[in-house]
Amino acid sequence: MRRPFMGLILILLLGTISVRVPAVTAQTTADTRIDVVLVIDNSGSMKQSDSHDNRFSAAKLFTDLLATNDQVGLVSLGDRDSTKTIMTLTQVTGFAQQMWDQMGVIARPKDLSEWTYMGGAIDLSATVMDSAAHHNQQRAVIFLTDGLPTYRDEDRAVQEDKMRSGLDRLKQAGVKIFPIALGAGADRNFLDQTFARPTHGLLYPAENADQLLNVYIQILARLQDGRYVDSYPVIDNTDAFLANVTPEQKIQQVNFVFPGYNGTVPTLKNLLLPDSPTSAMDKLLHPEDPNWSMWVVRPEYVPKLNGEWRMTLESNSQQNPMIAVLKSDLRARLVEPVASLPSDDQTVRYYPAGRPLLLRAGVLDPSNRFAKRVPLRITMQQPQLWDSLSPADGGSGADLSPDDGEDATEYDRPMQPGNYQLQLNISPSDSHVQLHKAYDIVVEALPTMQVQTEPAGQLQVNEPIKVHVQWALDGKPVTMPQADILMAVKRDDRVITTIPLHPDSEGTWTGEYTPPESAQYQFALTAHADWQATDRGPRHYTDYLEVNYDAHKQPLVEVSVNDTDDRVNTLNNGIQRTVAFRSYSDQPVQLHVSVAGIPGATVFPSTLEVGPHETGNRTVTVISPAALHSGAWKAHLTINGDAQVHLNATDLPISFSINGWLTRNRWVFLLVILALILTLRRVREAMGDFVSRNVELLRYGRR
Known part of the structure; x- marks a missing residue:
């Protein structure tokens, strides 16, 4: 049964690790190198918050777990004089890590300060981040503190200016800030609103200093691709099952970290690897710290890691926390909801309240393409555990295209406002070692799509269905300044085609689809919107809506x-x-x-x-x-x-x-006229004969 960190073996599947040994060179085109500045609070309150100096052990482990060609810098947070740069941004190598340990670069200062000059520390962080000759794509500041900024009166104005200036410089450079709020005295709201959210970072609370080791590792896993965290218990003082590593996980490097407990660190007595049935202790290297020890599998043995691992652990506790650090060539990606920074998979996601949660995810392979047919599982972890989902890549449901490497599903319950965290697992369900990433989602009031379709009645042949989208917030129409909307047309729950919608000058997005035949159709609209929340700042987020349309086409x-x-x-x-x-x-x-x-x-x-x-x-x-x-x-x-x-x-x-x-009786008229003509002709002839006879008679009478 899964249990919290202290009492479990945490298996951290991390990126290329180079701890005092040559780093494994991954055969990949993906650049996973990072730049990190560690800011460590050394104010006087740390005497109570971290009496055993766990913050330095955690920071030291963090730097030991960095990969070759990562870059790291260090800033100490105290008063005006003790807030200073301990180390400029320096490239990580095995030799450099050894030198940092031997010289005690990451160590408690002799004196702790009475003040907490956060403005100066932020300004120095920006300067340190700019100090390198070149910069890696992923850049972050990890800011550990147990309180609020405190200044002498005469320094307040200068420190507040440095705070504003340093934050502006970090934001302009695309540097995220991950504040660690240690203990009850740390103002989580201040750290979140001032540092994390404006820079697309994330706040990490630590109830006590014993949690710092885990927190730093969680941040490292979030920053660098190919690093993951898992946990399960292991029994001590016996030949115990440790893990079963499968070829599908494409693991390249393995380290073991044993956190200390009650002042002692467990000891690894024996390790059995798939190619070493008796002992593999000669294949390990062993860096350590008073609060932890780490065992590193030599890179030359990495190709032989697939199979069952067993170990014998000696400790004062029956169950011991252990961290196994591995690198995989597989890199998880949560495609939807879209990241607030689209180019950064690990930034927070925003999602509108009241909508079912759309989920699309995949796995990038070493060639930076989505691998196909990788089994995925998605589980909501916070604020409470939900049933796991198995997204599919068959062109049905919320999936846009079959067999493209992007699997899709959705939590069909309307999302309520709040902070959520889900876990994307890219391992086969029967794998003992699980590769999973955590993603944070903020559900809040955001504009959502309002869809109208026309015509409402039957369609004529070759008549298109028109889909119109407008936006509303809290039931009131709003003008969305920018949105990309893609409409997937589905029939029988299968995607037929996808159609982009285009905006007009009045803020309405429109698309058309002409159905080939009468059928039940469904329009699944995915929008990537950019909204300026007046009280919260800019929001780049996903909205998703499905609309049914019964197309009865008349022949x-x-x-x-x-x-x-x-x-x-x-x-x-x-x-x-x-x-x-x-x-x-x-x-x-x-x-x-x-x-x-x-x-x-x-x-x-x-x-x-x-x-x-x-x-x-x-x-x-x-x-x-x-x-x-x-x-x-x-x-x-x-x-x-x-x-x-x-x-x-x-x-x-x-x-x-x-x-x-006249027209109808024209023949009658013709006959009458003809008869008249004939009659007149006969009369004329008769008259002529009469006249002729009378003339003759008169002529003879005169004689």
Whole structure:
């Protein structure tokens, strides 16, 4: 059963260790070197807070565990005269570590101060950090104190200026401050708000000086990639099982640290490694301190470490705390929630209250790529223990892409405001030695996405779903200055595609997706937002929201009519029109045809049967028994389809003309006129004959 540090073996899986031996050179492109300045409080209150000088033992162990080419400096915190630089930023080598120990560089000063000139110590830390010819990417100040800043009146203004100036210089250089608040006298809120949060560091409380060894190791594991912490008990004075190291863990270096207990340090009597069934003591080196001892596995034996380890320990306690220090080529990464400094995996995460907690994680291999199919487990450790989650990389749930090395899951409970710490474990579940990292999450009131989708009803073919995002805080709309929003489109819990959303000038982010078919869709939106909290400062954080959309797409039937401007006397015999169609439906479709704009008119046939995906023509006849006035007529065929289909048009215009009375009876007129002409012709001929006869008679009568 897992237990607290004092009573457990703490297995610290740390980076490349070079303690008085040549460091192992990792075959990796990742740069894990660090720059660290240790600030140690040597004010008078330390007589009570740390009567056994554990702070110097812990700092000494910290420097011994640093890797070759790391850089370390040392500042002593006291009054105006005793606050000074003990060591400028110096490159770590095995020889340098030996010299520091032999010369007592990290040791209690002769006299302790009555004052705590923190302003001067911060200013000196910035100067020490700048003193090296080159700088490593990861840079930090570890600031140990048991109280608040205290100054003589005549020095207060100068010290406060140095505090502001030193903090500004450290922040500009990207240096994080990790304050260690020792005992009840340390003001944790002051140290957190003044040092940790503004520099993206983290406050580490230590209830007493006995915890300092563990605290310093925890900070080192946080600062350097490839270092991890685990714990489990070991029994003394017997051939006891120690660990089972597996090849999948890619461990390169192993050290053992035995913390002292009640003034004594346990002694390692024998060690059995996989390649040494009798004793491996000749493969160890042994640096020590009055409060701890350390055994280092020689680098040349590292390739043979996989397998079972056993040990015999001699001590005054049945169960003894032990720290095993290892290096792995695997580097844990918590991708979501995003780090407050995106380039620094170990900075605090911020997350909006009320949202389920999105978790995406992976493991970087030596080539700086996400390794695939590495078993991960995530467990919320604080403020209380939650059930462990096993994220997946199958393109379902909260995972954006299958088999890309980034696994995803979520705690589906709404997160309440507060400070949380979760543990990311990158070891197989059956591994005895566990490689895990701790991540800190601050849940607080932050703006969250408010999503609207349109259209709300059924979609037409080729019509997109539009997703609009705005932001609100405490139920009130706010303007988000900057956010990157990625929308994953899912169907049947599988990611189909991802679409970025783009902002407009009014602060609305919009994206579109055109579904290929009717289905239940889900839009999973991940936002990386930058918000300026007026009372807390800038926040770079993750917001995550899932929206369901039921896309019922109506099959489309395209219809049109071939219209000709007929001239007819009546519609008793009807006019014909050709209706063209093209169906996109998988099912047969019935089109119901009627006519509007013509009194008493009907259409035959009134129903057109269209087969699945059919393209063709149908002829319909429009008939009306009514006496229609002469002139041009404008009407339309009305098309109605089945409820499950969508028509591109429902009104198809048609036109025709009804002839007037003269036009309708023109042949009668022609016949009458012809008859009149013939009649007149005959009358004319008859009159001519009559006149001719009478003229002849008159002529003969005169004779």
